[in-house]
Amino acid sequence: MSGKPLLVTCGLPYTNGPCHIGHLRTYVPADFYVRYMRRAGEDVVFICGSDNHGTPIVISAEQEGSTPRELSERYHDHFDSTFKRMLVEFDRFGMTDDPVNHETTKDLVQRLIDRGYVYPKTISQSYCPDCSRFLPDRYVEGICPHCGAIARGDECDQGCGQHLEPGEIRDALCKVCGAKAEFRDQEHYFFKLSEFKDFLLEYLPDLRGSSNARNYALGWVKEALHDWCITRTLEWGVKFPGRDDLVVYVWVDAPIGYISFTKEWADRVGADWKDYWCGDDTRVTHFIGGDIIYHHCVFWPALLEGAGMDLPHAVVASGMVTIEGKKFSKSRGYVVWTNDDYLEQGLPADYLRYYLLAYTNHTKELDFSWKVYQQRVNSELVGTLGNFIYRTMHFAAKEFGGVPAVPAEPAILEEIDRSFAAVDRAMREYEFKNVVDAMMTLASFGNGYIQNNAPWKLIKEDRAAAEQVIANCLQLVKALILVFEPLLPETAQRAWEMLGYGDAAQVHTFAEATEPIGARTLEKPAPLFVKIEDDRISDLETLLGQRVDAAKKAAEKKQVKTVPIELFGELEIRVARVITAEPIKGSKKLYKLTVDLGDERRQVVSGIAQFYSPEELIGQDVAMIANLAPAKIFGVESQGMILAAGDAASLLVPLRPVSPGTPVR
Numbered sequence: 001m002s003g004k005p006l007l008v009t010c011g012l013p014y015t016n017g018p019c020h021i022g023h024l025r026t027y028v029p030a031d032f033y034v035r036y037m038r039r040a041g042e043d044v045v046f047i048c049g050s051d052n053h054g055t056p057i058v059i060s061a062e063q064e065g066s067t068p069r070e071l072s073e074r075y076h077d078h079f080d081s082t083f084k085r086m087l088v089e090f091d092r093f094g095m096t097d098d099p100v101n102h103e104t105t106k107d108l109v110q111r112l113i114d115r116g117y118v119y120p121k122t123i124s125q126s127y128c129p130d131c132s133r134f135l136p137d138r139y140v141e142g143i144c145p146h147c148g149a150i151a152r153g154d155e156c157d158q159g160c161g162q163h164l165e166p167g168e169i170r171d172a173l174c175k176v177c178g179a180k181a182e183f184r185d186q187e188h189y190f191f192k193l194s195e196f197k198d199f200l201l202e203y204l205p206d207l208r209g210s211s212n213a214r215n216y217a218l219g220w221v222k223e224a225l226h227d228w229c230i231t232r233t234l235e236w237g238v239k240f241p242g243r244d245d246l247v248v249y250v251w252v253d254a255p256i257g258y259i260s261f262t263k264e265w266a267d268r269v270g271a272d273w274k275d276y277w278c279g280d281d282t283r284v285t286h287f288i289g290g291d292i293i294y295h296h297c298v299f300w301p302a303l304l305e306g307a308g309m310d311l312p313h314a315v316v317a318s319g320m321v322t323i324e325g326k327k328f329s330k331s332r333g334y335v336v337w338t339n340d341d342y343l344e345q346g347l348p349a350d351y352l353r354y355y356l357l358a359y360t361n362h363t364k365e366l367d368f369s370w371k372v373y374q375q376r377v378n379s380e381l382v383g384t385l386g387n388f389i390y391r392t393m394h395f396a397a398k399e400f401g402g403v404p405a406v407p408a409e410p411a412i413l414e415e416i417d418r419s420f421a422a423v424d425r426a427m428r429e430y431e432f433k434n435v436v437d438a439m440m441t442l443a444s445f446g447n448g449y450i451q452n453n454a455p456w457k458l459i460k461e462d463r464a465a466a467e468q469v470i471a472n473c474l475q476l477v478k479a480l481i482l483v484f485e486p487l488l489p490e491t492a493q494r495a496w497e498m499l500g501y502g503d504a505a506q507v508h509t510f511a512e513a514t515e516p517i518g519a520r521t522l523e524k525p526a527p528l529f530v531k532i533e534d535d536r537i538s539d540l541e542t543l544l545g546q547r548v549d550a551a552k553k554a555a556e557k558k559q560v561k562t563v564p565i566e567l568f569g570e571l572e573i574r575v576a577r578v579i580t581a582e583p584i585k586g587s588k589k590l591y592k593l594t595v596d597l598g599d600e601r602r603q604v605v606s607g608i609a610q611f612y613s614p615e616e617l618i619g620q621d622v623a624m625i626a627n628l629a630p631a632k633i634f635g636v637e638s639q640g641m642i643l644a645a646g647d648a649a650s651l652l653v654p655l656r657p658v659s660p661g662t663p664v665r
């Protein structure tokens with residue numbers, strides 16, 4: 001074990017909406033890990049804060065008529081209290097908009113500038129002529145240049161997932177007023193990410209944490225690294241040094257928040273933040289969701305390296321939480337809210353903590369299901385762990401008045417040591433599901449042991465033997481309480497008190513699991529977990545179903561209204577070969593075309609003159625509606641309509657050769 005203390009951080013929640021269960025897959029495993037490492041005797045500091053900058057918060061604040069700071073404080077408090085209710089306990093939960101982070105970010109960016117890693121460049125930025133402002137990031141919506149999906153200004157969030165640089169998005173619309181965006185030149189600042197390729201290729205293979213983080217990042221770095229535009233035209237954010245009209249991109253000041261919040265914590269307790277962040281052997285460990293691997297494994301280490309700082313030790317990235325295979329989305333309604341849909345329903349934090357960690361491997365996608373939640377709670381927490389602890393304590397209290405003064409047998413202590421070692425191995429590999437499985441295996445061992453030795457029978461023939469069996473079981477109970485405490489803090493504390501201890505379970509180390517409990521009376525033991533009934537689950541499923549249905553309806557509304565297939569059949573769409581193309585006098589936009597439909601020729605007027613020369617068109621096969629009622633356009637008769645996509649009239653052409661007149665179906 002290294003001498004350095006461990007610093008654990010969590011991806012910062014964005015103060016633009018409430019906490020959902022997807023978020024918890026970052027915070028709960030991190031809290032589990034932190035509690036575990038503390039019980040294992042490590043010095044650990046647990047740091048997080050809320051992420052307050054960036055355009056979505058500015059837009060939301062505008063929409064609700066408040067300020068970005070007010071909105072951020074409200075959601076900051078919401079996350080803070082929700083985390084506490086989920087028993088996720090940070091040593092510091094700061095805000096990226098607080099003064100320390102403004103200072104730390106400015107310093108770090110200045111260091112990047114001084115060391116030559118930042119350069120100015122004029123780019124063409126989307127601008128809304130109606131709102132009279134530049135449209136950074138989510139202020140603009142349009143088409144992804146890589147995959148053609150609908151994307152927002154900085155990210156193709158519904159398509160290929162790629163990061164988009166300012167100006168890259170196509171067919172941009174202003175998100176606030178819907179106007180078509182223009183492009184205007186503006187000077188911005190870029191970070192020379194591309195210069196960090198060799199550095200990252202050396203750093204990443206040794207990065208600890210989950211293999212998905214390391215491997216995705218390596219893949220991206222091997223492909224290509226583009227410089228990042230690190231400024232935005234906004235009022236809200238950390239000002240770029242020397243430029244009052246620009247703030248730094250939110251992905252610069254958000255990770256720097258990890259350092260700022262450590263400073264705030266260190267100031268409060270009289271520690272030195274450098275003990276955590278500086279030196280070759282730092283043990284900074286970031287817990288994040290799989291959606292922000294690029295930011296933490298490529299962008300962030302390059303920023304730190306560029307600024308001459310030391311580097312994170314580990315990145316642990318979870319798979320995403322989904323519903324019906326769809327990624328959680330606040331706007332689209334595929335979401336289970338931590339408060340409204342869970343805690344306010346009276347369900348215990350510990351059960352959800354258990355489900356999130358026990359259900360599947362940490363790096364795999366987790367498709368949320370109330371049924372699976374119910375199964376795991378009922379069969380494992382109630383049926384295995386709770387059952388063993390309760391029947392043991394109940395029997396000990398009833399027959400012996402409490403814990404007998406008999407030490408547990410060596411075989412039992414060895415079993416505890418073996419299982420704790422398996423737990424520890426998996427924990428240090430960040431394999432949380434294996435950790436929980438190993439913990440639950442010890443509970444199953446206990447159940448098997450008490451079942452096979454049947455002290456309730458044994459006591460009738462040999463009271464001393466029965467006492468030994470129950471002493472062994474009680475030792476297992478003590479070990480189980482200690483080892484499950486990081487996962488189930490509330491239940492473990494209740495069980496600890498039931499076992500006759502007056503203090504907090506969490507001040508005890510794992511090493512104490514094999515120490516004797518000592519004779520004591522046991523007050524009325526009670527079951528630790530409550531079975532979740534079917535009708536409860538069907539109510540919860542109904543609620544979730546309503547939410548998803550509403551989301552689907554909202555999505556359909558956005559789409560074009562559907563038509564019956566017969567309507568399509570009435571359209572006669574055919575492949576037409578352009579024979580002649582000539583401009584129409586007095587119109588810049590229109591061509592008069594003659595097209596070949598195989599069995600006849602037609603004259604068609606088409607508004608594509610701005611985009612194609614006659615030479616480009618002649619001989620070209622295009623798609624045409626052939627049974628449109630004839631019309632006169634600019635005095636010229638048109639006997640059909642050529643199909644084209646988008647504002648730039650991209651023609652729809654057959655991918656493989658077909659003869660003129662072929663119907664399109």
Ligand SMILES: Nc1ncnc2c1ncn2[C@@H]1O[C@H](COP(=O)(O)OP(=O)(O)OP(=O)(O)O)[C@@H](O)[C@H]1O
Binds near residue numbers: 013287290291322328
């Ligand atoms: N559906 C999810 N599954 C797993 N992790 C998630 C999910 N949504 C968010 N996270 C994680 O939660 C943490 C906080 O993220 P953040 O508040 O930025 O969420 P978000 O992406 O803004 O959510 P949303 O897109 O719903 O607004 C990050 O570590 C992020 O990776």
Ligand SMILES: [Zn+2]
Binds near residue numbers: 147151162
């Ligand atoms: Zn895309």
